[in-house]
Amino acid sequence: MASVSEMYDVGWEEMRDKLRKWREDNCRNSEQIVDVGEELISEHASKLGDDIWIIYEQVMIAALDCSRDDLALTCLQELRKQFPDSHRVKRLSGMRLEALERYDEANKHYDAILQDDPTNTAARKRKISILKAQGKGTEAIRELNEYLEQECLRCVCCVKMTHPQLYQSAYCFPCHFHSYGKAAFCLEELMMTNPHNHLYCEQYAEVKYTQGGLENLELSRKYFAQALRLNNRNMRALFGLYMSASHIAASPKVSAKVKKDNMKYAAWAATQINRAYKMAGRGTKENKCSMKTVEEMLESMQITMS
Amino acid sequence: MPIQLTSQAYCKMVLHAAKYPHCAVNGLLVAEKTKEKKKDSHGEPVLCVDCVPLFHGTLALAPMLEVALTLIDTWCKENSYVIAGYYQANERTKDSRPNQVAEKVAARISENFSDAAIVMLDNSRLTMSCFEPIVLIYDHHENKWKSREVTFDCFEDWSEAQKITSALLEGRSYENLIDFDNHLDDLRNDWTNPVINKSVLDLC
Numbered sequence: 001m002a003s004v005s006e007m008y009d010v011g012w013e014e015m016r017d018k019l020r021k022w023r024e025d026n027c028r029n030s031e032q033i034v035d036v037g038e039e040l041i042s043e044h045a046s047k048l049g050d051d052i053w054i055i056y057e058q059v060m061i062a063a064l065d066c067s068r069d070d071l072a073l074t075c076l077q078e079l080r081k082q083f084p085d086s087h088r089v090k091r092l093s094g095m096r097l098e099a100l101e102r103y104d105e106a107n108k109h110y111d112a113i114l115q116d117d118p119t120n121t122a123a124r125k126r127k128i129s130i131l132k133a134q135g136k137g138t139e140a141i142r143e144l145n146e147y148l149e150q151e152c153l154r155c156v157c158c159v160k161m162t163h164p165q166l167y168q169s170a171y172c173f174p175c176h177f178h179s180y181g182k183a184a185f186c187l188e189e190l191m192m193t194n195p196h197n198h199l200y201c202e203q204y205a206e207v208k209y210t211q212g213g214l215e216n217l218e219l220s221r222k223y224f225a226q227a228l229r230l231n232n233r234n235m236r237a238l239f240g241l242y243m244s245a246s247h248i249a250a251s252p253k254v255s256a257k258v259k260k261d262n263m264k265y266a267a268w269a270a271t272q273i274n275r276a277y278k279m280a281g282r283g284t285k286e287n288k289c290s291m292k293t294v295e296e297m298l299e300s301m302q303i304t305m306s
Numbered sequence: 307m308p309i310q311l312t313s314q315a316y317c318k319m320v321l322h323a324a325k326y327p328h329c330a331v332n333g334l335l336v337a338e339k340t341k342e343k344k345k346d347s348h349g350e351p352v353l354c355v356d357c358v359p360l361f362h363g364t365l366a367l368a369p370m371l372e373v374a375l376t377l378i379d380t381w382c383k384e385n386s387y388v389i390a391g392y393y394q395a396n397e398r399t400k401d402s403r404p405n406q407v408a409e410k411v412a413a414r415i416s417e418n419f420s421d422a423a424i425v426m427l428d429n430s431r432l433t434m435s436c437f438e439p440i441v442l443i444y445d446h447h448e449n450k451w452k453s454r455e456v457t458f459d460c461f462e463d464w465s466e467a468q469k470i471t472s473a474l475l476e477g478r479s480y481e482n483l484i485d486f487d488n489h490l491d492d493l494r495n496d497w498t499n500p501v502i503n504k505s506v507l508d509l510c
Binding site for chain 2: 294
C-alpha cells in the first residue's frame with residue numbers, strides 16, 4: 001500500500017504541521033491522524049525532537065478511535081517510559097481501558113489520579129464520560145452539575161475561562177437527554193465568558209427555540225440576531241432568525257406591532273437567505289436547483305404563516 | 307404497507323453512520339410518489355429510493371430540524387418524491403432503540419404519509435463486509451412503534467445493496483458524504499449527494 005507521503009506528495013514536515021493543525025482545531029478525524037501519525041512515528045521519529053511526545057499522545061487517542069490497540073499500546077509504552085509518574089499518561093492508560101470497555105479498571109486509574117490531585121479536571125471528565133458510555137445519563141449529568149457547582153464556589157472565572165470544554169460537554173449531555181434548562185444554563189455561562197463567540201449565541205438560541213413558548217421564541221430570535229451581528233455568514237443563525245420571527249408573527253398572542261416587526265425581520269432574513277444561496281450557486285447548475293427550492297420553501301412558509 | 311430499501315438508500319445511511327462513528331446521526335427516507343392509489347395496493351411495499359442525511363451530534367434541537375424538513379419537503383414535491391421515513395443511528399454502540407427525537411420526527415412525517423417508518427441502525431453490527439443487514443424497522447401500530455422482522459424482502463436487491471455498501475465503505479466514500487449539517491456549514495455542499503449517487507450507479 002502506498003505511503004501517505006507518496007500518495008499526497010508531502011514531506012515529513014508537512015505531515016507534522018498537519019498533525020499540529022488538527023490538534024489545535026481539536027479535529028476528531030481519527031483515521032487520517034492514524035494514517036499520517038503512524039507513518040511519521042515509524043519513519044521520521046528522530047527528526048521530530050520533543051514534538052514526538054505530543055504526537056504519541058495524539059496518535060494514541062486516534063488509534064483508540066480506530067480500534068488500533070496495537071498502535072495505541074506502542075504509543076502508550078513510549079510515553080510511560082519517558083514520563084513514568086505522569087498523571088497525564090495515567091489518564092491515557094485509563095482511556096485505553098475505556099476503549100476496551102474495562103470500565104472498572106479505568107475508574108481505578110482515575111480515582112488514583114484524583115486521590116493525588118483532587119482538582120484534576122481531565123480525570124473527572126473521564127469518569128463522567130464512562131457513566132455516559134454505560135448509558136447512565138442521569139448520573140452523568142448529576143456528577144457534572146456537582147463538579148460545576150464545586151468549581152463555581154472555588155473560582156468562578158478561572159473555571160469558565162480555562163475549561164470551556166467542560167461547559168460544552170455540559171451543554172451537549174443535557175440536550176441529549178432533553179434537559180434543555182440545564183443546557184441553556186451552561187450556554188449562558190459560556191456566553192458570559194466568551195461574548196464574541198457567535199456559535200454559543202446561536203446554540204443558545206436553538207435551545208430556547210426548542211424549549212418553546214412565546215417568551216423563549218422571542219429570546220431565541222434576539223440571540224439568533226446577536227449571532228448574526230457577530231458573524232453575518234452563520235447560516236444557522238439566519239435560518240433561525242427567519243423561523244423564530246415567522247413563528248412569532250404567526251402567533252395569535254402578539255400585538256399588531258410585534259407582528260409587523262417580526263414579519264419585517266422574517267422578510268429581511270428571507271432576502272439574506274436567498275442572497276446567500278445565490279452566491280453559493282454561482283456557476284454550478286446543480287446548486288441553482290437548490291436555490292430555487294429555497295425560494296419556494298420560503299414562499300410557501302410565508303403562505304402558511306400569514 | 308411495509309417499506310423496502312433500494313441500494314442507494316441503504317448505503318447512504320450506512321455511510322452517514324460510518325462518517326461520524328462517535329456521533330448520533332439521523333436522516334430522512336424518501337419514496338417515489340405514486341400517481342394514484344391502486345385498488346389492490348394494500349400490502350404492496352413502499353420503495354424508499356433515496357435518503358437525505360440530516361444531522362450528526364446533537365439531534366434534539368428544533369429549529370434546524372424544522373428548516374430541513376420543510377426544505378426537503380419542498381425538494382420532494384419538485385421531484386415527485388414523498389418523505390416516507392426517518393433513520394437514526396444512536397451515539398452508543400449498544401443502543402439501537404428509537405428515542406423521543408425519532409418518535410417526534412416520525413409522528414411529523416406521518417401527518418403527510420400515513421405509513422411512515424422508523425429505521426434504526428444497529429451500530430454493534432456495522433462491519434466493512436456488510437454481510438448482514440444492520441437495520442431495524444419500526445412501524446406504527448396502535449399508538450406504539452413496534453419493530454418488524456427484517457428479511458431480505460425489506461430490500462429491493464439485498465446482494466446488490468451489500469456489494470455496493472461494502473465497496474463504498476472500503477473506498478472510504480463516507481469521507482465525501484454530505485449531510486444537512488455540512489450544508490449549513492457551507493451552502494455549496496450538496497445534501498443530495500450527486501457524487502455518491504453516481505458511484506452507486508456505477509457499481510450497480
